[in-house]
Amino acid sequence: MTKIADLPRNEAGILAALDALAETFGDRLLTGQAIREQHGHTTTWIDTQAPDGVVMVESTEEVAQVVRICAAQRVPIIAFGTGTSLEGHVNAPAGGICIDMMQMNRVLEVNAGDLDCRVQPGVTREALNTHLRDQGLFFPIDPGANASLGGMTATRASGTNAVRYGTMKDNVLSLEVVMADGRVIRTGGRARKSSAGYDLTRLMVGSEGTLGIITEITLRLQGIPEAISSARCSFPTVQAACETVMAVIQYGLPVARIELLDADVVKAVNAYSKLTLPETPLLLLEFHGSEAGVVEQAETFGMLAEEYGGNGYAATTTPEERSKLWQARHDGYWAVLALRPGCKAVATDVCVPISRLADAVVAAQARAAELQLVAPIVGHAGDGNFHASLLIDMANADEVARGEEFVSWLAELAISMDGTCTGEHGIGQGKRPYLRKELGAAVDVMTTVKAALDPDNILNPGKIFPE
Helix, strand or coil: CEECCCCCHHHEEEEHHEEEEEEEEHHHHEEHHHHHHHHHHHCEECCCCCCEEEEEEECCCHHHHHHHHHHHHHHCEEEEEECCCCCCCCCCCCCCCEECCCCCCCCCCCCCHCCEECCCCCHHHHHHHHHHHHHEEEEECCCCCCCCCHHHCCCCCCCCHHHHHHHHHHHEEEEEEECCCCCEEECCCCCCCCCCCCCCCCCHHCCCCCEEEEEEEECCEEEECCCCEEEECCCCCCHHHHHHHHHHHCCCCCCCEEECCCHHHHHHHHHHCCCCCCCEEEEEEEECCCCCHHHHHHHHHHHHHHHHHCCCEECCCHHHHHHHHHHHHHCCCHHHHHHCCCCCEEEEEEEEEHHHHHHHHHHHHHHHHHCCCCCCCEEEECCEEEEECCCCCCCCHHHHHHHHHHHHHHHHHHHHHHCCCCCCCCCCCCCCHHHHHCCHHHHHHHHHHHHCCCCCCEEEECCCCCC
């Protein structure tokens, strides 16, 4: 595992805060070692840094109570959703109190006529879509994991549908947030646009719990399409698949999803999901629209793919077949683990301009081979975002070091291509070294904002900023 340095602890303040929280919340303050470690667990190779206590909250006022107690003692606070983040976001390097938001799991209102809803942060994306289904609506952001909407907002999540529907920043209308001193603010209303003051909603989306704790989210919804068609097409090389993606985007074909799987991932998915796909690079696509529209889109893609050597093209509107394909894509993480049993899958992501996607993916494959690493690649290819899942023997120090070298090299490659070191995983602890390389003096402006809103640095300290 990769060790992130601990920060100085406020021992006296932590003890005082624990006493005050125990008096206020009783048995909803949990201090057992197992529950604390679970709330510091990070699904990556960064060591767990557990909080000193976990409070199970049920309302905005309770979140504000916890924050006021911790603020009085200058004790760190870390918000926790489902714990699916990938860059150490929920670790507690200075100790402190974790606020577990998963009991705040109500859909508060749905405004079908306005295509929006208001939810608490513990609602998961799957639960929301189940709630919406009988109203003909859905929430399109799909990061793969059944993440909480509070966590997805805090990390500016993305996913397979981003090429058509955007990311969380495009789908959050307003927020209710508890600030570092316990004040509760709303960043806006339900109007689709506003020019009133600073855009605090966008400031909070992606702030990773360092500026405030999100307690309500107003989300933009979509109507369930009249028709949905899924398609798959194999290619002789990753280069050919990526060039097809670029052609699709430049042609203006309104794809809802366009996902890249390299040959290693296809091999793993075949074994895990009992499919028989050709074990060469693959594109999975989805088209949304009218019955005639999705047929036309699928046919157009087929013609574009043929120009780049695509073969085995097949499209379907059958829900069962579509579900089987996309479930296999979402199970890709678990599937690739079987390529090296006993190893840990360490996922890292970058995003580059579409025109550089082929160069970046081919270079990543070559670099992994040079370092003698197994690094299957999947990508939300329609917006230039791809993930390498390094299969690492964590007992092999040399292999771990080569893995870290690859992650660093890939982040810097993306930045050199006018891309970003993280398209959707966020900075957290793991990507901090690359933020200044990517944004330069803009990081100083960010730290000024952080100091103004959280002068005692109690909200998720040790995250985002390299210093």
